[in-house]
Amino acid sequence: MDKWSQVTLNDVAREAGVSSATASRALNGTTRVRADLRERVLAAAERLAYTPNAHAQALARASSQAVGVICHDVSDPYFAGISGGVMRAAAEHDLHVIMGSTFRDPARELSYVSMMRGQRVRAILLTGSGFEDRAWQGAMREELARCAAAGTRIAAVSRHHGLRVDSVLPENRAGAAALARALLGLGHRDFAVLTGPPVITTVVDRLAGFQEALAEAGVRIAPDQIVEGAFSRDGGHRAASELVARGLRATCVFASTDIMAVGALAAFRDHGLTVPGDVSLAGFDDIPVVGDLTPPLTTVALPLEEIGRRVMALALRPATAGRSRVERVPGTVVLRASTSAPAARPRRERSPRPLTETPG
Amino acid sequence: MDKWSQVTLNDVAREAGVSSATASRALNGTTRVRADLRERVLAAAERLAYTPNAHAQALARASSQAVGVICHDVSDPYFAGISGGVMRAAAEHDLHVIMGSTFRDPARELSYVSMMRGQRVRAILLTGSGFEDRAWQGAMREELARCAAAGTRIAAVSRHHGLRVDSVLPENRAGAAALARALLGLGHRDFAVLTGPPVITTVVDRLAGFQEALAEAGVRIAPDQIVEGAFSRDGGHRAASELVARGLRATCVFASTDIMAVGALAAFRDHGLTVPGDVSLAGFDDIPVVGDLTPPLTTVALPLEEIGRRVMALALRPATAGRSRVERVPGTVVLRASTSAPAARPRRERSPRPLTETPG
DNA sequence: CTGAAAGCGCTTACAG
DNA sequence: CTGAAAGCGCTTACAG
Numbered sequence: 001m002d003k004w005s006q007v008t009l010n011d012v013a014r015e016a017g018v019s020s021a022t023a024s025r026a027l028n029g030t031t032r033v034r035a036d037l038r039e040r041v042l043a044a045a046e047r048l049a050y051t052p053n054a055h056a057q058a059l060a061r062a063s064s065q066a067v068g069v070i071c072h073d074v075s076d077p078y079f080a081g082i083s084g085g086v087m088r089a090a091a092e093h094d095l096h097v098i099m100g101s102t103f104r105d106p107a108r109e110l111s112y113v114s115m116m117r118g119q120r121v122r123a124i125l126l127t128g129s130g131f132e133d134r135a136w137q138g139a140m141r142e143e144l145a146r147c148a149a150a151g152t153r154i155a156a157v158s159r160h161h162g163l164r165v166d167s168v169l170p171e172n173r174a175g176a177a178a179l180a181r182a183l184l185g186l187g188h189r190d191f192a193v194l195t196g197p198p199v200i201t202t203v204v205d206r207l208a209g210f211q212e213a214l215a216e217a218g219v220r221i222a223p224d225q226i227v228e229g230a231f232s233r234d235g236g237h238r239a240a241s242e243l244v245a246r247g248l249r250a251t252c253v254f255a256s257t258d259i260m261a262v263g264a265l266a267a268f269r270d271h272g273l274t275v276p277g278d279v280s281l282a283g284f285d286d287i288p289v290v291g292d293l294t295p296p297l298t299t300v301a302l303p304l305e306e307i308g309r310r311v312m313a314l315a316l317r318p319a320t321a322g323r324s325r326v327e328r329v330p331g332t333v334v335l336r337a338s339t340s341a342p343a344a345r346p347r348r349e350r351s352p353r354p355l356t357e358t359p360g
Numbered sequence: 361m362d363k364w365s366q367v368t369l370n371d372v373a374r375e376a377g378v379s380s381a382t383a384s385r386a387l388n389g390t391t392r393v394r395a396d397l398r399e400r401v402l403a404a405a406e407r408l409a410y411t412p413n414a415h416a417q418a419l420a421r422a423s424s425q426a427v428g429v430i431c432h433d434v435s436d437p438y439f440a441g442i443s444g445g446v447m448r449a450a451a452e453h454d455l456h457v458i459m460g461s462t463f464r465d466p467a468r469e470l471s472y473v474s475m476m477r478g479q480r481v482r483a484i485l486l487t488g489s490g491f492e493d494r495a496w497q498g499a500m501r502e503e504l505a506r507c508a509a510a511g512t513r514i515a516a517v518s519r520h521h522g523l524r525v526d527s528v529l530p531e532n533r534a535g536a537a538a539l540a541r542a543l544l545g546l547g548h549r550d551f552a553v554l555t556g557p558p559v560i561t562t563v564v565d566r567l568a569g570f571q572e573a574l575a576e577a578g579v580r581i582a583p584d585q586i587v588e589g590a591f592s593r594d595g596g597h598r599a600a601s602e603l604v605a606r607g608l609r610a611t612c613v614f615a616s617t618d619i620m621a622v623g624a625l626a627a628f629r630d631h632g633l634t635v636p637g638d639v640s641l642a643g644f645d646d647i648p649v650v651g652d653l654t655p656p657l658t659t660v661a662l663p664l665e666e667i668g669r670r671v672m673a674l675a676l677r678p679a680t681a682g683r684s685r686v687e688r689v690p691g692t693v694v695l696r697a698s699t700s701a702p703a704a705r706p707r708r709e710r711s712p713r714p715l716t717e718t719p720g
Numbered sequence: 721c722t723g724a725a726a727g728c729g730c731t732t733a734c735a736g
Numbered sequence: 737c738t739g740a741a742a743g744c745g746c747t748t749a750c751a752g
Binding site for chain 2: 055088117233
Binding site: 006008009010020021024025028030031052053055056057058059060061 | 730
């Protein structure tokens with residue numbers, strides 16, 4: 001009934017009538033063991049339902065079979081998608097996954113890394129994007145140096161400013177720029193952006209790329225048409241409502257994340273605005289559901305599962321001395337029905353219902 | 361650069377000029393340690409960036425700080441939601457989460473449990489529903505007995521036939537029955553069901569509950585109006601298309617999972633059928649997005665995150681001798697626009713477009 | 721309160 | 737090929 005009832009290697013050895021060294025070798029297949037002894041050991045292990053104590057193995061071997069994965073929130077479809085790829089890859093390589101959700105708290109990210117270092121994981125995957133925060137970067141850099149010293153590999157998804165780790169980089173900047181050009185191509189000149197917390201590098205990059213491409217076409221977004229919100233469905237809903245409250249002058253709104261776009265779509269509907277009739281709407285990521293919305297959302301598609309597999313692959317490759325490896329993953333602009341040419345009719349017609357109505 | 365450069369407790373002890381026993385006690389706060397010595401140890405640990413080797417601790421203490429979580433697929437919104445709750449709870453209790461995705465392979469579920477037993481986790485959470493498979497149940501029962509013998513707690517979400525483990529039971533049967541009654545209340549008498557793989561207990565329960573309630577009203581579903589598909593968006597799309605191909609005679613379709621309903625909604629649209637004009641559609645789970653679809657989906661809401669927290673809480677409570685604990689979580693019928701009274705017009709008008717058109 | 725020592729369950733040079 | 741022994745890094749009775 002208690003912990004001491006565990007079957008140990010010694011039990012197996014005794015049962016098989018050999019030394020624990022031989023039992024270990026037979027079980028691991030590391031060294032040649034006389035066939036009949038091996039058989040006896042295997043049979044004994046089977047009979048006793050022996051499972052090696054992973055901690056003892058890790059201690060004796062000075063290495064474990066685990067990798068650590070840190071994301072912002074597994075229940076967010078973006079991370080759920082990446083995590084799916086990571087889990088597949090882990091299963092293929094017989095690795096255990098220790099998962100940590102930071103809920104976007106930089107301090108928690110730091111403490112997870114140190115915890116995983118304590119677990120002596122083979123590698124740590126940082127799948128959330130970095131934070132634009134000097135102090136945090138410094139602390140993280142120190143922590144990662146300790147990991148490196150311990151032989152723990154590090155690989156990241158997205159840009160982690162000042163960390164120089166091997167990374168899979170979704171082309172947030174270029175993707176947003178390409179999206180902007182596509183929207184310009186539809187005839188839009190007045191844009192608004194729903195953006196996330198500016199400490200998150202992904203947010204910065206997408207906004208920068210979008211504005212850059214617009215600037216090349218001589219188009220500028222009015223400051224009051226850039227609204228910040230939480231990276232969530234409700235955050236998008238609130239941000240879009242805020243935009244409407246400020247007076248929506250744009251013909252096209254870019255939500256820097258699909259999940260925000262989902263909320264924005266609902267908000268526009270709640271305010272009596274049709275998409276794309278009154279306003280076009282585009283997102284980023286191509287999470288599973290956006291193609292099934294009405295209208296389906298224009299977005300920049302990222303191969304989330306593949307990103308997960310690739311960051312794992314990167315982490316499993318031995319470190320290269322000196323500089324860090326970077327793999328870029330392009331985003332693909334997917335034009336769907338949520339964006340169309342801007343309506344030719346006068347502004348008045350696009351004005352929202354009075355704000356006294358309750359949004360959903 | 362290599363694994364041997366780890367800072368150990370001995371290094372800290374030496375640096376602080378005390379024995380490793382004292383260093384250990386100071387760090388853990390288990391026993392009174394003279395204040396000045398404690399200070400010196402803490403300072404030394406800080407200076408050396410010491411992180412205890414979790415494996416050595418687990419070995420010496422004969423217990424670890426980890427819990428194992430096994431689900432079918434983290435990237436599925438249902439499990440993503442539950443996992444979110446589990447992660448929160450884990451963070452609150454300072455537990456590490458080892459996560460395994462089985463991709464609905466019973467063998468993999470078994471091997472994960474044994475692997476986690478090897479990790480000597482405190483508890484294992486089975487968040488996927490069980491399999492209706494005798495052989496598997498037998499093997500799992502043995503495996504769980506070994507866990508129990510090792511002091512590893514087990515808790516599950518959903519019904520695991522023949523396993524008698526502490527469980528959080530979403531009321532699949534009652535929820536589906538309540539949904540059926542609500543749909544009957546709208547005036548429907550002709551139903552179809554899109555169901556999942558019948559080895560999954562959740563599938564069995566939802567279908568049974570739905571049919572049961574219909575039977576009480578004297579309504580029966582024609583066998584050819586029950587279509588099986590994969591538990592995924594595309595599985596739902598294919599199942600709905602198959603239903604249309606067979607000749608959709610129902611005025612209302614129940615998809616046993618929201619994720620299937622999402623696919624079904626798209627399929628109906630692709631076939632030129634409007635929801636709920638031509639056919640009403642309902643799902644189950646209330647995953648985040650279904651309220652934002654057009655039309656928003658009627659469903660049975662399950663508090664996914666809370667289910668996650670509760671299964672963790674259950675696992676953390678000590679085992680009760682003898683019988684297993686069961687916590688029921690009711691589902692709430694949420695009527696949305698995807699279901700309405702059946703159209704009064706003749707069948708002809710609801711007939712689909714010819715099947716030669718390509719579905720999306 | 722503190723330290724020397726044994727022990728947790730494995731692996732792996734080191735001798736045979 | 738096999739076994740006795742040391743060692744992985746910690747914790748914890750056991751004596752002081």
